[in-house]
Amino acid sequence: MTDKFAIFGNPVAQSKSPPIHQQFAEQFGLQIEYSRIFSTDEQFVDDLKRFFTDGAAGCNVTAPFKEQAFQCCDKLTEKAARARAVNTVFKNPDNTLLGHNSDGVGLVTDIVNNKQVTIGNRHIMILGAGGATRGILEPIIAEHPASITLVNRTVARAESLAAEFADLYTIQVTSTTQPEYVQTPDLLINATSASLSANVPLEDTGVLGANTACYDLSYAEQPTSFLQWANAHGASQCIDGKGMLVEQAANSFFVWTGHTPETTGVIRWLEQNCGK
Numbered sequence: 001m002t003d004k005f006a007i008f009g010n011p012v013a014q015s016k017s018p019p020i021h022q023q024f025a026e027q028f029g030l031q032i033e034y035s036r037i038f039s040t041d042e043q044f045v046d047d048l049k050r051f052f053t054d055g056a057a058g059c060n061v062t063a064p065f066k067e068q069a070f071q072c073c074d075k076l077t078e079k080a081a082r083a084r085a086v087n088t089v090f091k092n093p094d095n096t097l098l099g100h101n102s103d104g105v106g107l108v109t110d111i112v113n114n115k116q117v118t119i120g121n122r123h124i125m126i127l128g129a130g131g132a133t134r135g136i137l138e139p140i141i142a143e144h145p146a147s148i149t150l151v152n153r154t155v156a157r158a159e160s161l162a163a164e165f166a167d168l169y170t171i172q173v174t175s176t177t178q179p180e181y182v183q184t185p186d187l188l189i190n191a192t193s194a195s196l197s198a199n200v201p202l203e204d205t206g207v208l209g210a211n212t213a214c215y216d217l218s219y220a221e222q223p224t225s226f227l228q229w230a231n232a233h234g235a236s237q238c239i240d241g242k243g244m245l246v247e248q249a250a251n252s253f254f255v256w257t258g259h260t261p262e263t264t265g266v267i268r269w270l271e272q273n274c275g276k
């Protein structure tokens with residue numbers, strides 16, 4: 001039997017999720033059909049529900065529908081509940097929809113396992129306080145860092161996000177425009193959407209120490225504007241989000257099939273085929 005999956009997004013034509021999941025399925029001899037579904041804010045919930053009543057097994061959800069997916073799933077995993085966003089939907093045997101979020105797991109797996117960058121007991125700085133940051137905070141906290149500082153253009157947004165996670169961790173907050181740092185970060189993560197418009201979210205280069213690794217959740221064929229900035233100002237490592245994309249897909253695939261795919265070869269494939 002061929003199980004049906006898809007990714008919902010707007011835009012979605014650029015998504016690499018279909019070939020990534022096909023490569024995972026081949027590893028286990030599974031037959032899957034994985035398509036791209038373009039939707040709109042008005043149609044998304046109806047499109048999603050129809051996809052499952054037509055017999056689909058699961059789907060991924062990308063921008064701008066992760067919050068709507070969070071709202072319309074019947075049940076949520078703890079990770080989705082914390083993130084207040086769903087990027088993975090699974091149909092339970094009783095036909096209810098379970099919403100999960102694999103973004104943070106994907107990021108942490110790529111950072112720690114693939115790139116061998118330690119989070120535990122290290123100082124972590126995150127640029128941005130929007131949905132992307134909310135999605136990655138819980139798995140980062142679970143690694144027991146020495147500190148987490150949120151740096152955002154709109155400080156009030158960072159403060160309210162820090163308050164949401166206060167039961168798990170005491171997060172420091174500062175501003176991108178008038179930053180006051182306590183610690184030089186060991187790891188600086190760009191979770192703003194600034195790379196999408198070729199902007200750099202932080203002007204102050206004094207934040208980078210000789211041992212600061214920089215990670216951009218975004219990726220492109222060429223280094224992102226943030227990673228160009230990081231490289232020019234002495235970051236010890238510059239890593240983009242291709243590995244995160246493959247690892248979040250692997251976690252979704254596990255949720256749907258119970259199989260844990262091998263990711264190294266798929267990340268290599270994405271690095272070679274990113275702009276194609």
Ligand code: ATR
Pocket residue numbers: 127128129130131132133152153154155157176191192193194199200201202
């Ligand atoms: P996402 O779901 O991608 O996180 P979002 O919730 O709109 O999208 O959040 C975007 C984040 O990128 C915010 O932290 C935003 O800062 P503000 O809260 O001040 O708006 C940040 N951001 C976007 N463009 C930026 C830029 N050019 N410079 C600095 N920060 C930027």
